[in-house]
Amino acid sequence: RSFHDNTSAIIYLPADTTYLSLHIQYLETTENNDEYEVCYTTFNKIWKKFLPYIKKLTPRSDLCLKCKDMRFNANY
16 A cells, blocks of 8 residues: 555545446436436546545444544544
């Protein structure tokens, strides 16, 4: 991993968010422009290549607001 990968801030999406639901939202926003529509597999490849800092929480890591603040805003 490069220095940038280790120091970039990670954005966490809610645990109930799936790549399929994100793809559906993407298709809804591009429905009038066929030029930008991509299949689900391509969408996932693009997401993982260009947006690696946006990750999904797992159901076990979907925390209450106080616990989430303590976990992600800890200063060590």
